Amino acid sequence: MTNNQIPKTQKAAIVAVEGASVQVKDHPVRDPESLGPGECLVKLHCSGVCHTDLHAALGDWPVKPKTPLIGGHEGVGEIVAIGKNTTNSPVKMGQRVGIKWIADSCLNCVQCRNGHEQNCINVKLSGYTVDGTFQQYVVSWVNAVTPIPDGIESEAAASILCAVSSYPLPPTAPLTNVTTKGLTVYRALKYSETNPHEWVVIPGAGGGLGHLAVQYAKYMGRRVIAIDGGEEKRKLCLSLGADHWIDFTQCKDIVGEIKKVTDGYGAHAAVVTTASTSGYVQAVDYLRDNGHLMAVGLPAKATLDASIFFTVFKSITIHGSYVGNRQDAIEAIDIAASGAVKCHYQMKKLSDIQSVYDDLGKGKIAGRIVLSV
Numbered sequence: 004m005t006n007n008q009i010p011k012t013q014k015a016a017i018v019a020v021e022g023a024s025v026q027v028k029d030h031p032v033r034d035p036e037s038l039g040p041g042e043c044l045v046k047l048h049c050s051g052v053c054h055t056d057l058h059a060a061l062g063d064w065p066v067k068p069k070t071p072l073i074g075g076h077e078g079v080g081e082i083v084a085i086g087k088n089t090t091n092s093p094v095k096m097g098q099r100v101g102i103k104w105i106a107d108s109c110l111n112c113v114q115c116r117n118g119h120e121q122n123c124i125n126v127k128l129s130g131y132t133v134d135g136t137f138q139q140y141v142v143s144w145v146n147a148v149t150p151i152p153d154g155i156e157s158e159a160a161a162s163i164l165c166a167v168s169s170y171p172l173p174p175t176a177p178l179t180n181v182t183t184k185g186l187t188v189y190r191a192l193k194y195s196e197t198n199p200h201e202w203v204v205i206p207g208a209g210g211g212l213g214h215l216a217v218q219y220a221k222y223m224g225r226r227v228i229a230i231d232g233g234e235e236k237r238k239l240c241l242s243l244g245a246d247h248w249i250d251f252t253q254c255k256d257i258v259g260e261i262k263k264v265t266d267g268y269g270a271h272a273a274v275v276t277t278a279s280t281s282g283y284v285q286a287v288d289y290l291r292d293n294g295h296l297m298a299v300g301l302p303a304k305a306t307l308d309a310s311i312f313f314t315v316f317k318s319i320t321i322h323g324s325y326v327g328n329r330q331d332a333i334e335a336i337d338i339a340a341s342g343a344v345k346c347h348y349q350m351k352k353l354s355d356i357q358s359v360y361d362d363l364g365k366g367k368i369a370g371r372i373v374l375s376v
């Protein structure tokens with residue numbers, strides 16, 4: 004695609020002010036001639052939608068989004084322009100790339116220099132502090148896009164890139180109804196200080212994208228205790244290789260059951276995505292001494308309410324794990340492209356976005372939604 008084949012206008016889903024409904028309308032495409040060094044223009048194939056986008060549209064997180072806002076942070080497309088005077092670009096024209104939650108990082112601050120790009124003090128967040136992937140042409144940065152290998156569909160890759168977990172749960176909610184996403188889940192497992200053959204508990208393993216956590220954990224050689232409710236979820240978790248299944252709707256003593264399966268010691272780690280405090284309290288109980296509680300949910304308000312006594316007495320590590328750096332994203336995508344991680348998703352159109360938001364808000368969507376753009 005040459006610059007004069009790039010249209011001047013496109014369709015974009017725009018939220019005018021916090022809390023407003025999202026409207027799909029004509030919006031200018033960034034003039035490729037105006038791209039600065041390091042910037043690129045990506046013609047999107049598709050974009051995933053998740054609860055983060057709802058939080059962005061509602062503006063209910065402690066960190067405020069820009070307005071007007073084009074949301075979306077799980078896009079896959081191809082590079083159609085690269086800013087003039089860009090040097091040493093790791094990606095080239097026509098290459099398929101992904102746009103993730105961390106849209107760009109400065110690579111020069113202390114956090115970036117230590118490889119914690121997600122905590123960059125100058126970070127740009129897709130569909131939050133910069134316009135995201137609910138449009139046909141998005142501006143991105145050559146150093147931040149994730150190259151997408153052959154062997155994975157754009158739609159599946161989009162779901163892997165999704166980063167943030169933020170399902171709004173009532174405080175009494177059990178260990179289910181959580182969403183977890185590929186990159187976040189992969190990094191949480193990577194830093195869980197577990198070894199092959201060790202036990203990882205995944206609450207909500209069959210719901211939302213908990214199924215990704217099960218698959219990554221199995222790929223990494225961990226033994227998985229999957230917790231969720233109902234026959235359908237049981238079948239899914241076991242088909243993905245979960246070593247042990249617990250139905251929270253039937254099991255009266257989840258902690259006791261986990262202890263039993265793990266020779267009385269408890270699990271080595273848990274990847275907890277729930278927004279309810281009960282998920283954390285319970286994890287401290289079922290983890291073994293020196294176990295790791297990987298906290299990856301981003302609820303707007305919930306607080307962590309685990310027993311300090313037992314956290315200390317059992318030498319439990321509570322590890323907040325926020326998305327991942329560029330390398331984590333590449334690894335998460337490469338593993339999926341190898342065929343080891345399959346993603347279940349449902350396709351919709353960009354023009355369906357408001358109804359998708361409505362359904363997400365009502366908790367009516369269990370799996371992943373990907374919009375063709």
Ligand SMILES: [Zn+2]
Pocket residue numbers: 108109110111112113114115116120122123124125126
């Ligand atoms: Zn930085």
Ligand SMILES: [Zn+2]
Pocket residue numbers: 051052053054055056076077165166167184
């Ligand atoms: Zn997402």
